[in-house]
Amino acid sequence: MSNILELENINYVYGVGTPFEKRAVDNVSVSIKKGEFVGIMGHTGSGKSTLVQMLNGLIKPTSGRVLFDGADIWENPKEIRKIRFKVGMVFQYPEYQLFEETVYKDIAFGAINMGKSSDELDRAVRKAAEFSGLKPELLTKSPFDLSGGEKRRAAIAGVIAMDPDVLVLDEPTAGLDPMGRDVLLSQIVQYHNKRKNTVLLVSHSMEDIARVADRIIVMNKSRLVMYDETKKIFSRGSELEKIGLRVPQITKIMLTLKERGYDISDGILTVDDALAEISSLLKKEGKIW
Amino acid sequence: MVRDVAFGQFFPGKSLIHRLDPRAKLIMLVAFLVIIFCTFTYPSLLIVILFTVMFILLSGVPAKFYFKSLKVIIFIVIITSVLNMFYGTGTPLFEWGILKITLDGINRAIFVSIRIVCLILASSCLTFTTSPTDLTDAIERLMKPLGKIHFPVHEIAMMMSLALRFVPTLLEETDKITQAQKARGADMESGNIFHRVKAFIPILVPLFVSAFRRAYDLATAMECRCYRGGFGRTRMKVIHMSKRDVLSFAAMGLVICGVIICNILLPAVL
């Protein structure tokens, strides 16, 4: 499959020439295939947030090129706004950006900025609300009357309504409880499966990324240190721990057993995989039937 | 995003100026600002300049931050001095049509620009070396007599310090909201004035909502920490006038005398 996004030797330096000068992104090159679900992990300050803001031209790289569908997005800086409709970006705590009188109007904001006709607009808004699991009767309410979880969905719907080819989500589950987190994550996966678009998910939660991502980008100290398939990334548990990232507990358990000489395959990500693995071991030894 | 607003920032330190009583600093600043505008002769202007340079050096804050605070107003300085240059009286030195530059005009320009620069530098020195809490504390204590006529001195000082505390937080928040709305295609750069003002609504509304939410949280947090107004409250940092402050007042007194004497003895340039 072809690449939808390509980054070529991207650098970003904050506050050039001031005492606060700081290199936030250091020579990153990466290509993202169309239709993939990519997880991005790294510490706060590892440069991942800066990196994703360069994908839709909110931040202009100090040097290097960002290609969308093969074309440099900064070719014509006046047209940069158009790229934001193709690469939709949901920020951390997106509910704090809601401002319209009704949820419907708020979801429509991006689509209106795109210049969608009213027919298209109505369809886009309703579909986006459905995708993000927002009940239709909430559309006429004020966004400020929604619950925390609903507000977050409304904000995500606002980006989905622009029907972007790439959807970037920065910590979409931050601050949600386990139930809210599970539901939202499944909703995103469902949307990805139906719409067949590319999704980039930035998250601190290894469990979340392990559950949904095809491939993972690992950032550390402004550099891209790993980019591989999910299983392969998590089989490098000790390397991840060295840069201070925690692997899911179950992965850790299985990796430790493997290190101690048990015959266990790499990159176990879920409890059910682990269960299958352990019970096949036990069966081999005749401890269970 | 890193913002390089130097004006109004505080740089913790242990310099002589840092250790002065904030009340003394505040009083001296006011006195100095008055005296800056009472300079009418070059020697007195020189005294003011020397004194400004002296406290910049004593403050221990790198000079580049002072320059940065000047950067904001350099435009105003240039405009006012240029305007003043053409408004002089007397015999013109140069003349282009209706524009004429006189010696008086040049003098005016020099005085105005130096006065503004010294004013900014002096105020910067105060904010650079005094924590906002100390500053509001000083204001609260200086205005205490007003409390007798039921003027809410403590409340106003508390509001000021809370406002100062939340300025950086809200600036950061503004950045975030702006980026988020831009990501939804908000266009803030083009169109006429009306358009641009309207383009700020998606930023202002969430900003206000967030400010109210923060205020509500803050009120809860303050109550949890037993806040019940100024009554019965003590302070960790007791400020009292020391020898240092007395000496500073003396130095300031000398400057004032110097300027006044120059003004009396020498013919005024302006």
Next chain:
Amino acid sequence: MEFICVDNISFSYDDRDLEKPTKNAVSDFSLSIKKGEFVSLLGHNGCGKSTVAKHLNAMLLPDSGKVYVDGDDTSDEDKTYDIRKKVGLVLQNPDNQLVASIVEEDVAFGPENLGIEPDEIRKRVDEALKTVDMYEYRDHAPYKLSGGQKQRVAIAGILAMQPECIVLDEPTAMLDPNGRSEVMSTLIKLNKEKNMTVVLITHYMEEAVLSDRVVVMDDGRVLTQGTPEEVFSQVELLKKHRLDVPQATELAYKLRGCGIKFEKMPLTADECVAMLEEVLR
């Protein structure tokens, strides 16, 4: 010795209140907390756990039932500030609870309100900042700190009032994993070394696992309570209410279903590895 006693309280929010949840108050809720205990209150958003937190320091008063702190009724208005001094409350958003522009001045805010002598405040502030490992940041501006650091400053601000109990309302919900572990190790240190009573309100089971006792709340009531081991062994009950269970416990639970017997349910990765090795050996 019982330090806090929550006796059968019910509470519902006024519709007009800024905080919205009208239905999600607590009903017939009882809880008692001993001195020196580390208790976690686990549950979903809106299960009433924050409402309980605000009852513990008289920020809210029950509609029915009573809350006693060190023997004092929280509805006794003369005792309000005594109670708030004894039971400090740390909130979720670290940005919104710091009042001063300098770390040490923020920590001093509580004792200043209590009218304590300046020298004594200085001592307390330094001690509190050292306890949370933020002493070297004492003259920094809070907005330049990381989330975990801000939250530790907020904890220091409570410690400086020298409370007997510290209640934390989802202190880690807005933090990254590093910030979360900073805050958690601070709390464990406080509890173990200073014998501080800690009530932690959270929806992260990884955090609840670290406490002496877990109280699981659902819909304003106690769903179950006990030691972390007792609580998290009830995998089915927790899953039914869509609460997380440590993956180690879940694995052991499922293996048990396959006929493997364990004496004890594991909670941590290490415990689980040890247990599996025993079985596989």
